[in-house]
Amino acid sequence: MIGTKRPCCVLSVVLCLALILPAAALAAEKRSGEGLSIWFDTGGAPGEPYATIVQNGAKQAMTDLGCKISFVYSDWNPEKMIDNLKKGIAAKPDGIVLMGLAGDDATMPLIDEAFAQGILVTCVDTNLPRILAKYQSRGFGFIGTDYTVQGTVLAEAALARSGLKKGDRAFVWGLKRLEDRGRRARAIIDVLTKAGITVDYMEISPEVDKDSALGTPVVTGYLASHPDCKLMIVDHGALTSQSENFLKEANVGPDKIYVAGFSLSPATAAAIEAGYVDLVSEMQPYLLGYLSVVQIVMTRHYGFTGLDIDTGGGLVDKSNIKQVAPLAKEGIR
DSSP states (O other): OOOHHHHHHHHHHHHHHHHHHHHHHHHHHTTTTTTTTEEESSSSSOOOHHHHHHHHHHHHHHHHHOOEEEOOOTOOHHHHHHHHHHHHHHHSSEEEEEEGGGGGHHHHHHHHOOOOOTEEEEEEOOOEEEEEEEGGTTTTTEOOOHHHHHHHHOOOOHHHHTTTTOOOEEEEEOTTTTTTHHHHHHHHHHHHHHTTTTTEEEEEHHHHHHOOOGHHHHHHHHHHHHHTTEEEEEEEEEHHHHHHHHHHTTTTTTTTEEEEEEEOOHHHHHHHHHTTTTEEEEEHHHHHHHHHHHHHHHHHHHHHOOOOEEOOOEEEOTTTTTHHHHHHTTTTT
């Protein structure tokens, strides 16, 4: 009798092991980023639309990969970004993600210092081409877009869709003063000027760059003195998101001025649906956050070289806003 029952007992044990061992193996399996610490400069201020989407992408990567991230904020101030980078190096994390607004010259000595200490660094949003050339083989990558191309594509599309003619007036609000970032505003102006458009350019002040709500008097003042303006291009994600508020304060109704800008947010999506914003070029900042964290983890564990990924090029208007508006509300697009 014992002999006849033994195979059943053995079969039961085998079945139990078949169920238990995979679960135990999964429990023992570590996510690729566990134990790694990353210092991440989101670029903007806490709660600012663009920086928030970047941070959301990084948070998702943190959840998926298991690393730890310390977020810092620079109010879009290049000097503050350099200061935050110094603090990041002093904290000795495994990796640092920065935005390249400060440019190659100001950033290069600190990148040299970081890599000398074994700290990986990668860049998002604004390229640092000389640093990328020097350290890409050691994991320094760039997630973002070519600003000249992005500015050119948006300006050409805005011209074609708005129906502006030679001699019409346009207002461009941008950041020409910044080394690489300013290429977008310069490209926009170049396209419009070559088309014979009268361009009124205004630099975004550091104060407005930090707090987009402060831009209201800039727009209302300009439109009051230039009622013939037919096109407004806002070279700034957070300011684009305030366009509906700006125009309402200026007593300008929907579809009265063709408005183009950059980056989606819940407010920008709503403004497109309401007719206050007509065209947006999207860099997909969620990917900036997500892929830069992936870069640090993959380089640290597997020695992968720096990724150079263009996330720009997409245009959003009333024809496709319904598809992406729900994702904008979730802070993904």
